[in-house]
Amino acid sequence: MGKLFAVVVVVIAIASAVPIVMHTWAPPVDISTHGHAIDEQLKDTMVEAGISFLGAQLVLAFFVWQVAGRKDGPIKTFPGGARVMVIAAILLVGTEILALGVLGQKAWADVYFTPAKPDALQVQAQAGQFAFYFRYPGVDGKFGALHPDKIDEGNSNFFGLDPEHDMDSRDDVVTGELAIPVNREVHLLMHAKDVGHSFYVRELRIQQDFVPGLDLSVHFTATQTGRYEIVCTQLCGLGHYNMRAYLSVLSPDDFDKWMKEKAAQ
């Protein structure tokens, strides 16, 4: 039965690797300027983890095949004993950590340690149970202040703006869809209305939580026009599975046209 175990382990190991090698369920095409670094790192990690996975499973299968049910002959010790294992573990994993951990920090740094450019398009995203809303500052380039007590979804005042008293908020454009121009950096200011939510666009390789009480932001540049789903990935209540919005990446002309239409509404 030990030999059967060995065969099953080999079959499982190979069967597990096939969809990975064939890219059967691969991440969608990256449409951001920073995403290739993440994808590269994912690929490198996949190679290293894949080798470790297959190596360990095959060795397990091979040894079990050899020794299962063995009755005769002396007990043998692996040449070199524990010392070899200690050295191997430190060297193998150590170099892996150096390669992935140190070199790979660049991808993280691209997203989080470089500030958004001053001319980036500023958009505020608000997450609330169970919808996203987006706000553009309008021609004055200034966001009006938020007044949580004035939030009134019935009258479409999703952000709690006070246009009567607040000049800055009068030209703010509020939408349910995030439209951005292609190849221009977007600085997304994130605001949570009620509980924790998250902003996840697979194609953009961006995921960031909305945390109530914290002003967080992310910045990114989309490189391909198209329509993509924005989904909430932080459990936020019963409608969590249905909390989504769309990201439209438009050509600069289309974006200006869209902005004018929305401003006119």
Added chain:
Amino acid sequence: MSEVSSHAVQHQAPTGFIRKHVFSLDHKVIGKQYYALALVAVVTGMMLSWLMRIHLVWPNAPIPGLHFLSKAGAPGNVMTPEFYLSLMTMHGTLMVFFVLTNAPFAAFGNYFLPIQIGAEDMAFPRFNMMSFWTTFLAFVVLMAAFFVPDGPPIAGWTAYAPLSAVGGDAGPGEALGQTLWGVSIFIFCIASLLGALNFIATTLDLRAKGMTLMRMPICTWAWFITSCISLLAFAVLMPACLLLILDRVAGTSFFIPSNLVISDRLQPHSGGSPLLWQHLFWFFGHPEVYIAILPAMGIVSHILINSMRKPLLSAKVIIYCMMGIGFMSYMVWGHHMFVSGMNPFSSLAFSFPTLMITIPATLMTLIWLGSLYGSKLRITAASLFALGFLSMFVSGGVSGFFLAQPAIDIYLHATYFVVGHFHMVMGVAAIFGVFAGTYFWFPKMTGHMMSESLGKLHFWGTFIGTYCIFMPFHYLGLAGNVRRYSAFTDDFLVPLIPLHKFITYAALFTGAVQLIFLFNLVYSRFKGAPAPDNPWECTSLEWTMPSPPPFDNFGGKHPVVYHDPYQYGMTNAAGGDYIMQTSPEASPTGD
């Protein structure tokens, strides 16, 4: 000698049913009670997972009888999204706390730690009884959430604030159900702290003559290290739960900031921090992973040594690795929070120790694999599960490489990749340790052998089945399938439903296979062949006594230990290939 007889007098077995089987002070009865509680919890948790899996692939299909569980949650037997989240929350809480903490650690630890070090009982038998019954109370409080009007909580087993802190405005289940959750976990923490203290005191103070620390079996070491981890981890979760309960019932704002508008109501809170809950929770939550897996590592090592008929390449290295993992488990909690909005610099600070912790984990794997070489491996249901543990531990472990890197976590966070990772490494691997332990120690615990054929059948179904469930989770995650969704209505998720169907079939199959185990457990308990004292020819102390052991373990005598428990592969006086720890016979290896 007078000391011996006075101990024997103290340890008269109780005769009444209540003192013998219910409020027992005997560590062996308490161990079995923990095991039984874990069994009830795991069956419940598994049935919840079936309901979830069925709902995920047939969201609008009625599940016959579901309305008995909740009228509001399943009108017309069709599960509502909020009820899905309730089941998910209860599944996670039951499995993590009442199964993965109880079974490998509290159940087997209670039963075998005192025996393996040569003690008559735990250091504090009354504390021990209290630990179990407090755990039981925690379980009852948690299950009560099924019967309150709004149903069980929906905030997940991680109970992130402010969803978990603001009360009923945040959704059904967030009223009384969530409060019960907080109270239950608070009580559970008290029980775990009592248990951990007891384990530590017992290990340090009650070892028999000759039982030096390094002569303790690896599983004893694992339980000891796990209790040290528990002592620190639950000591943080307990006050965190108290603060959460206060936010909910006393109007405090530890985790709730100002200006939140929930269900059109401006919340009367200000000044709290949702991230504070995440830090406190994960400061417990990550070590909890090791609380689940370390005992399994110990049990598997113990069984492998016995099945291979030779010592590990180095037991010391395994023990030091477990210590290293235990120590480092407190430096890595932030890797659950890379995209949570905490300072991005701290993500790097948490990423390095997370990658570092793979060094002891890899080393242990290499030692286990290398030890197989040149051994005389006996294939039993127990050793198959131990080998299955190795395979699962590797499979679940390598996906940790991805999630340890903040940049990759941006894409994979909150996807099924994470779900696959932790189910394999802390769920399935730990449960394989429990199965291995059950097949191995059942004869000692009950005096009856388990059916090996049924055990092996159970292994094959479980091994293949769990791979079919959890390996595809990784593929889903790579494709960006987000977790904690009660239905996949998003455009990009719809094409993944066929893979989800496959997983659901695999889950139902694997669940059905567990019936073989349950049958084997009950059948063998009554009809199994009588177990000899030492059926596996094992060297540790529990195999020196009758099966099942008498009330006071060693019959009033104090065992004397001459060897470490790794004395295999030589020829002993009786012609066997092992020397018992208590045998004065000289060993060729010298210890």
